[in-house]
Amino acid sequence: MELPKFILGDNTDFPEAIFIVHTEYPRFIINLENDEVTWFEDFSKEDEDDLEGETANLIQAATDFYDREVARYED
Numbered sequence: 001m002e003l004p005k006f007i008l009g010d011n012t013d014f015p016e017a018i019f020i021v022h023t024e025y026p027r028f029i030i031n032l033e034n035d036e037v038t039w040f041e042d043f044s045k046e047d048e049d050d051l052e053g054e055t056a057n058l059i060q061a062a063t064d065f066y067d068r069e070v071a072r073y074e075d
Contacts (some may be wrong), residue, residue: 006065020062026051030062 009019018032027040037059043051
């Protein structure tokens with residue numbers, strides 16, 4: 001099965017949270033309410049150094065995805 005790069009999610013147990021799931025490496029969930037990120041990968045020290053620079057880009061891409069999805073609902 002082919003998955004989209006980002007998936008928008010919510011949960012009634014967390015009514016204020018807006019979750020974006022990133023399904024490609026490095027996989028993560030970000031809660032846009034507080035920008036908390038949970039990674040699904042185990043990283044080596046070298047990976048962590050590489051990811052440090054990429055994390056801001058990934059979070060921006062997740063936020064852009066959310067904005068695009070919300071705009072589509074509003075149209």
